[in-house]
Amino acid sequence: TKSLRETLQEVIPAKQEQLKKLKTEHAQAVVGEVENIIGGMRGLKAMLWDASVLDPLEGIRFHGLSIPDCQKVLPAAPGGKEIIPESMLWLLLTGQVPTPEQTRELSRELAEKGELPKFIEELVDSFPQTLHPMTQLGMAVAALNHDSSFQAAYEKGMKKSEYWTHTLEDCINLIARLPALAARIYRNVYKPGNPLPAINKDLDLVGNYSNLLGYGDNHSLTEYLRLYIALHGDHEGGNASAHTAHLVGSTLSDPYLSYSAALFALAGPLHGLANQEVLRWQLAMQKELGDNVTPEQIKDYLWKTLKSGQVVPGYGHGVLRNPDPRFIALQQFCDGKPELKSSPIIELVNKTFQVAPDVLKEHGKTKNPYPNVDATSGCVLYHYGLTEFKYYTVIFGVSRGNVDYPDVILSAHIYFDCSLGSFDPAGVGTRYVVAIDVFDIPLNDVVLISALGMPLERPKSLSLDAIEKLVKKD
Numbered sequence: 001t002k003s004l005r006e007t008l009q010e011v012i013p014a015k016q017e018q019l020k021k022l023k024t025e026h027a028q029a030v031v032g033e034v035e036n037i038i039g040g041m042r043g044l045k046a047m048l049w050d051a052s053v054l055d056p057l058e059g060i061r062f063h064g065l066s067i068p069d070c071q072k073v074l075p076a077a078p079g080g081k082e083i084i085p086e087s088m089l090w091l092l093l094t095g096q097v098p099t100p101e102q103t104r105e106l107s108r109e110l111a112e113k114g115e116l117p118k119f120i121e122e123l124v125d126s127f128p129q130t131l132h133p134m135t136q137l138g139m140a141v142a143a144l145n146h147d148s149s150f151q152a153a154y155e156k157g158m159k160k161s162e163y164w165t166h167t168l169e170d171c172i173n174l175i176a177r178l179p180a181l182a183a184r185i186y187r188n189v190y191k192p193g194n195p196l197p198a199i200n201k202d203l204d205l206v207g208n209y210s211n212l213l214g215y216g217d218n219h220s221l222t223e224y225l226r227l228y229i230a231l232h233g234d235h236e237g238g239n240a241s242a243h244t245a246h247l248v249g250s251t252l253s254d255p256y257l258s259y260s261a262a263l264f265a266l267a268g269p270l271h272g273l274a275n276q277e278v279l280r281w282q283l284a285m286q287k288e289l290g291d292n293v294t295p296e297q298i299k300d301y302l303w304k305t306l307k308s309g310q311v312v313p314g315y316g317h318g319v320l321r322n323p324d325p326r327f328i329a330l331q332q333f334c335d336g337k338p339e340l341k342s343s344p345i346i347e348l349v350n351k352t353f354q355v356a357p358d359v360l361k362e363h364g365k366t367k368n369p370y371p372n373v374d375a376t377s378g379c380v381l382y383h384y385g386l387t388e389f390k391y392y393t394v395i396f397g398v399s400r401g402n403v404d405y406p407d408v409i410l411s412a413h414i415y416f417d418c419s420l421g422s423f424d425p426a427g428v429g430t431r432y433v434v435a436i437d438v439f440d441i442p443l444n445d446v447v448l449i450s451a452l453g454m455p456l457e458r459p460k461s462l463s464l465d466a467i468e469k470l471v472k473k474d
C-alpha cells in the first residue's frame with residue numbers, strides 16, 4: 001500500500017512537466033478577456049486550480065467526480081457510510097481514489113499527530129469567552145506556525161524542489177491538530193470546565209472531533225459531520241477563502257499563516273458566516289410565525305427581509321445558477337432519517353426552499369435564486385442539539401483546512417513561479433486580454449473597496465487540462 005507521500009511523489013513530477021510544457025509552448029496564448037474588474041472579477045480566468053471545477057448548473061466536481069460519484073467510491077469510516085475528509089483529501093491532492101487501507105493509514109497518522117502544543121492550549125485558554133470562535137481559530141492557527149517545517153527549512157536554504165515536502169508536512173500536522181484546537185475553543189466558550197477526552201488513535205479525524213466536542217455517542221451526528229466536513233472541503237479556487245490562502249501561500253508564507261488568512265475571509269457573512277446567519281434568520285421567522293407556517297406566510301416574511309434591504313441568507317451564489325448539490329446532499333441525508341425529516345427546523349428549511357426561489361425571481365436582483373449549502377448546513381446541527389450557532393463557521397473552517405488549503409498551498413508552492421494572468425489597475429471597466437505569461441495581479445485598495453461597497457471577489461479558475469485545451473485551439 002502506497003502512502004500519501006509516496007503517491008504524491010509519483011503524481012507531482014507529471015504535473016510539473018505538464019505545467020512546464022504549457023509555459024514553454026503556450027506562454028503567449030490568450031485564455032480570456034477581463035471584462036468585469038469592478039464586478040468582483042466574476043468569470044475572470046485568473047487562477048490555476050487542479051482539484052475541482054465548479055459548473056454553474058451542475059455544481060462541484062472533484063477531479064471530475066460529482067458528489068454522488070464521491071459517495072459511491074470514496075471510503076467511509078469503519079462502521080459509517082458517509083464520505084470522510086481523509087478520503088476526500090487524498091482524492092483532491094492526488095487525483096486518485098484511495099483504498100480503505102490508505103484512508104485508515106492517513107486517519108491513524110492524523111490521530112497520532114493530533115495533540116496540541118502546550119503553549120497553544122495556554123494561548124486558547126487565555127482568550128476571552130466573548131471573542132468570536134472564528135477569531136480564536138484564526139489566531140491559534142497562525143500561532144501554530146511556531147513549529148512550521150517549511151519555515152525552518154527555508155531559513156536553512158532549502159531548494160525550490162523541496163518546498164512541497166515541507167509544505168505537505170505542515171499541512172498534515174495542521175489538519176491533525178484542528179479537531180483538538182476547534183474542540184478546545186468550543187469547550188472554553190460554551191462548556192467551560194468540561195474535561196476534554198484524549199485523542200483515540202483508532203478513530204478517524206471527524207470521529208475524534210465529534211468525541212472531543214462531546215457528541216461522540218451520537219453516531220448520526222458524527223456521520224453528518226463527516227459528510228459536512230468532506231463536502232465543504234473544496235469549491236474550486238476562486239472562492240474568497242481559497243483564493244486568500246492561494247495569494248498568501250504564493251508569497252511562501254507557511255501553510256499555517258496562509259490558512260489563518262483564509263479563515264478570516266471565511267468569517268464574513270457573505271461567505272462562511274452565512275451558515276450562522278441562516279439559522280438566526282430561520283429562528284426569527286419561526287418565532288414570529290409560530291408552528292405550522294403556510295407558504296403564504298413565508299412568502300410575506302421573505303418580502304419583509306428583502307424590503308428591509310437585507311439579503312436572504314443561504315440563497316444566491318457567485319457562480320452557481322441552480323440549487324447547490326451540497327445543499328441537495330445534506331437534504332438527502334435528512335430525508336433518510338425520519339427524526340430529521342420531521343424536525344421543525346428542517347421542515348422550515350424545506351418549506352422556505354419551496355417558496356424562496358420564486359420570491360427572489362420576482363424581486364429580480366439575484367442572478368441565482370436558489371439555495372447554497374449554508375441554507376441547511378447549520379440548521380441540521382441545531383436539530384442535533386449543537387445549538388451554539390456562532391460556532392458553525394468554525395466547523396466550515398475545519399473542513400476547508402482539512403481538504404482545500406493543502407491543495408491551495410501545495411499548488412502555490414509547487415507552482416510558485418508559474419504565471420497566469422494580469423490586468424492593468426488603471427483599466428478598470430475596460431477589457432484586457434489575459435495572457436498566460438504575465439504574473440501580476442495587483443492588490444486592490446481595501447479602503448476603496450469598502451468605501452464603494454464593491455462586491456465580493458470571486459474569479460474563475462481553470463485546471464491545467466482545461467488551460468491546455470483552451471490554448472491548443474489557438
Ligand code: NMX
Binds near residue numbers: 311315456
Ligand atoms: N438576497 C437578496 N439579494 C441578493 C441575494 C440574496 N440572497 N443574493 C444576491 N442578491 C443581490 C445582491 O446583493 C446584488 O444586489 P445589488 O445589485 O444591489 O448589489 C444583486 O442581487 C446581484 O448579486 P449576484 O450577482 O446575484 O450575487 P453575487 O455574486 O454578487 O453575490 C452572494 C453572491 C453569495 C454574496 C449573494 O448571493 C448573497 O449575498 N447571498 C446571501 C449570503 C449567502 O448565502 N452567502 C453564502 C455563500 C456560500 N458560501 O458558503 O460562501
Ligand code: MLT
Binds near residue numbers: 234240319
Ligand atoms: C464556497 O464553498 O466557497 C462557497 O460556496 C462560495 C464560493 O464558491 O464562492
